[in-house]
Amino acid sequence: MSSKVAVVTGSNKGIGFAIVRGLCNRYEGVVYLTSRDVEKGEKAVADLKKEGLSPKYHQLDITDIKSVEIFSSYIKASYGGIDILVNNAAITFIENAMESVAVQAEKTLFVNYFSTLSTCEQLFPLLRDGARVVNVSSSSALLKYIPSENLRQRFLDPSLTIPELSNLMREYVDAAKMGTHVGEWGISPYVVSKIGINALTKIQQRLLNDQDIKVNSVHPGFVDTDMTTQKGHQTINECAQAPLYLALDAPDSVKGKFVWSNMWIVAWEA
Incomplete structure (x- = not known):
């Protein structure tokens, strides 16, 4: 029950996998690699064990509340709490995806924002004193990519609540379904979802x-993975460095911030 515990969501491949690798190499505690697909997750664990590392595995699908509840109950019963939580699980659609913008918007926001939020709601009560949460965002998660000044100001409201932020996310999905989103929200569901994550981070820290x-x-960072259709120029290990910095090395004064891949704090509202 006394072991320190680190959890990385969506970590059977890509940056999440590299974050688990980095934690296993440096963290003095139990590290959980999690994934939606058990077979893929267990293979990822086996691959890391070949490197002499010792991650543990548990199935976790952030889009399935029952899966999250089972995982939460398991961690509570087995360890009593969580010390590091890296919210990495996310999706994006390829540039020339055949799905309509309405479908892309609804699915992207459901996974990247709403499912991350519901996972946090289940796991945050387990966070122990000294815990660190790292929400994986994107270079595109800057408010300048939202064309509407009114919307930008709503995101910047210092008293913005999580229900109000969730309503903003629903407004975007509704606009995408009506085809009226471009003028106010821009063209990318992924951008909106990650701006939502940055705003959520600010609120969570305030609370x-x-x-x-x-x-x-x-x-x-811009990684060479499936998510970027191999257009990125950095390795997964390079892109794990900034998340690992926040999880392990950042001063306690760094909180509620948006940190770039070079470990610089960035003004996301710029």
Whole structure:
């Protein structure tokens, strides 16, 4: 029950896999690699064990509340809490995807924002004193990519609540379904979803300011993975460095921030 615990969502491949690798190499605690697909997750664990590392595995599908509840109950019963949580699981559609913008918007926001939020709601009660949360974001998660000044100001409201932010995300999905989104929201569901993650990070930290818990978001870099259709120029290990910095090395003063791949704090509202 006393072991320190690190959890990385969506970590059977890509940056999440490299974050698990980095934690296994450096973290003095139990590291959980999680994935939606059990077979893929167990293979990823086996691959890391070939490197002499010792991650543990548990199935976790952030889009399935029952899966999240089972995982939460398991961690609570087995360890009593969580010390590092890396919210990495996310999706994006390829550039020339055949799905309509309406479908892309609904699915992208459901996974990247709403499912991350529901996972946090289940796992945050398990965060122990000194815990660190890393929400994986993107270089595209800057408010300048939202054309509407009114929308930008709503995101920047210092008293913005999670229900209000969720309503903003629903407004975007509704606009995409009506085909009226471009003028105010821009063209990318992924951008909106990650702006939502940056805004959520700010709110989460504000709500936890009276506790010794740090919540930050991070642009890990432009990685050569399936998500970027191999257009990225960095390796997964390179892109794991900034998330690992926030999980392990950042000063306690770094909280509620958006950190770039070079470990610089960025003004996401710029």
